[in-house]
Amino acid sequence: MPLTLKLVTGRTIEQGRSMESGGKFSDIYRRAVAVAEMNPKDIEIIGIKDNVKITSVYGSIVVNVKPNNDIPPGTVFIPMGPWANLLTLPITEGTGMPTLKNIDVYVEATSEDATPLDAILRFFGVNKIHYKPAERPLSVGIKRVVYDVPCPFCGEVCDFLTIELDGEKTSRVLNACPIGHAKFMNYYRHRVLTPMIRQESNGDFMEVDLEYALDKAAEILANAKYPLIYGLSSTCVEVTELAVELAEITRGVVDNTTTLCHGPTVLAVQEVGSVRITLGMAMNLADTIVFWGCNPMNAHINHIRRIILPEGRFVKGRKERKIIVIDIRRTDTAKLADIFIQIEPGKDYELFTVLRMALRDYDIEVPSVAGVPREKIYELIEIMRTAKFGVIFFGMGLTQGGAKYKNLEEVIKLVQELNEWSKWALLPMRGHYNVTGSNHAMLWLTGYPYGVDFSRGFPKMIPGVTTTIDLLVNGDVDAALIIASDPVAHFPQKAVENLMRIPKIVVDPFWSLSASVADVLIPSAVTGVECEGTVYRLDDVPLRLKKFVEPPKGVLCDIDILSKLIDRVKKLKGLA
Ligand code: SF4
Missing domain, CATH: 3.40.228.10 (Dimethylsulfoxide Reductase, domain 2)
Known part of the structure; x- marks a missing residue:
């Protein structure tokens, strides 16, 4: 017998670890997030033998089921990710925050296969997945140890890690949790190493040089009437400062992932x-x-x-x-x-x-x-x-x-x-390692901590209006620059649908769902490994991330990419 249950989404260790070790296109990530944890009593009442079909007012998915006595009857838990987000509600009720918990869902048994990732992307109009991960070349030979390394993953920013290196290859990580360990051991995997542009003729990616990719990105931003600059919580505060400048000169809006967490x-x-x-x-x-x-x-x-x-x-x-x-x-x-x-x-x-x-x-x-x-x-x-x-x-x-x-x-x-x-x-308990810092930088520059709009030439923030989910759901923005973030994997589907309709520039060290649908994809170096920068721990304490490996050849830090982009946009707008 099908039941109406309350859907709750959230983080799990496996979700974090699989994302860092296997990447978001991997089987281990799918197994970690395409799963519904339910109380065995509910599983028995519904009569689930194979998979479970879960439907909300916004969408429907089929996922594996995992019995869990710790989930109370009447509740279904799905880890954060593309599967859960087909069910979440884009309604922010004037706060900017969509509804990601306590959502009524209809749950029924099914013998259908679990929804594959490509079906989710097809739902957003992506007919062919573009995924070309590379491993960055690693020189080996000289062994060394780096002490007091801060971890660039969660808001805890543990700054007592010890990293043992053989040349550029991490051989041992001490004092990190399993997620931090996976982050440092796998920093060279699933990388974007070459800039790419989507070809209008066939929709495929074409590899280009960095200067050309930056020109294209600048053109998109300079021609947009109201661009969105989003992400910024998994990079340093210096990048947020530049993103604010870019939003000001393009008369756009700059927002960080606070809009979706705290x-x-x-x-x-x-x-x-x-x-x-x-x-x-x-x-x-x-x-x-x-x-x-x-x-x-x-x-x-x-x-x-x-x-x-x-x-x-x-x-x-x-x-x-x-x-x-x-x-x-x-x-x-x-x-x-x-x-x-x-x-x-x-x-x-x-x-x-x-x-x-x-x-x-x-x-x-x-x-x-x-x-x-x-x-x-x-x-x-x-x-x-x-x-x-x-x-x-x-x-x-x-x-x-x-x-x-x-x-x-x-x-x-x-x-x-x-x-x-x-x-x-x-x-x-802040999620991304520098979401707190991004709030601080926006606050000291504009007076507002996120969702800062420059459409009138001065900063303003109206929660529920100038916040990313609302801007996308209402179809207000006409281009997006996404920096170190993966909204396609984490936004409610209604917001992703509209994001897919506008030109997207993605700056990221790693392949992500958002990278795979970008119009301009610019690789960046990994902050906290290949670039240094300032971040704020969840309790507002500023810390300096370390650089202990050179970035791959031709790959720049976010700060340099944004600086070059600003120069180009200024020229195109006659401001230089
Ligand atoms: S910051 Fe600390 S708690 Fe967070 S992922 Fe890194 S090691 Fe783990």
Whole structure:
């Protein structure tokens, strides 16, 4: 019997690791993300034997099913990726953030094969996949060790890695999590090494030299009335600064991936402020740590060994730290917690509100709120009230669900009020390694942290209007420059449909779905391996990424590519 369930999307270790080791066209990536995790009871009720067909108001996919007792009945979990995104909702409700969690989907058994990647791309009008990955040549011979290397993958930016090299080949990575390890070991694989232009005659890629590719890219941007410059979270802040300049001279809009992750957090901070600390303070001071709507065991794996396990100045390691996880499913992080509170999907706002009531000693008149029994709510607020120092780490479970930035306003108010009793702070678990830095650079240059529009000659930001998903869904922009990002793999399908209709310039070191559909594809060097640059860790601490390998011949760092592009656009627009 088919059922209507709630779809939740999110990161997993395998999604991150397979992306770095095999690339997005690989079988291991497909196996990691084209899968629906469901409670065995739901699988039995639906009668799933082979695969499962999942349909939302926007699309339909067939994927493998994986029984998982940690997924509550009534919920289906699909890792972030092209399959999940055929089902997600482009509706941002004026926040810029599409709805990627708690989506009603119709789930039925099927004997159809799982939807292949080329069928997804065909859906977007791509009849032939253009995928020409190369391995960058690696010289070997001189052995050396590089210490204190920051990892350019997630917002944790672990800066204590040791990399052992044989010439340019990584032979060993120490202190990284499995995803960081895969990143450094495989930096030479799935590379774009030659600039390419799509030929109008047959739609195929043609290899060109860099100068020609830059000329073509500049032409597209100079001729566009309202171009979008997007990405920027997986490169350094110096690139964001240049992207802002480019948006200003083209009268376009510049946005980073915040629009799809912690945009609601940024909006809430603008409304009600925040109480922030650094990771070092959390490790040294916090005796109570809450993970709310985030799963660092899968997405920020070293967070556990940095913050939870070590001995801090005032807390003697794990045994003196109380760990609480609040989530809709029993995540891997929940399995190492002292207390796990399972909440109904999309009900975080209600739970924050009732916690604030309980903190003020108001009676809770109903037996449960958000699926959490009243007694447990009283117990939780007592733990929070009496903590010596508490931190709430939160993730996209709060930002991508129904209440979006209202969730964040409410948790910030809870933390502010807890500070009348104890000391509490909160930190967002940012995804990309420099999404925080991209926000900072846009903020100091324009006054706005993302979604910055220059169409009138001065910067403005209107969430839900000048934010990428809205711009694409409404068909507002007429060209796109995508820097170090893969929107085709991560945007809701309605946004991708419209992205496919406009000329696209992609600057990326690696092959991605977006690279495969570019009109102009410009290879770049890997920031944090082949280029240095400044990034901001998730707690706003700036760090300097290292360069310890020369880029491949003829491949430039993002900073140089953007600088050359700006020079050309200025000339075409008569501004040079
Ligand atoms: S936790 Fe993040 S930054 Fe640290 S090693 Fe793993 S992927 Fe890299």
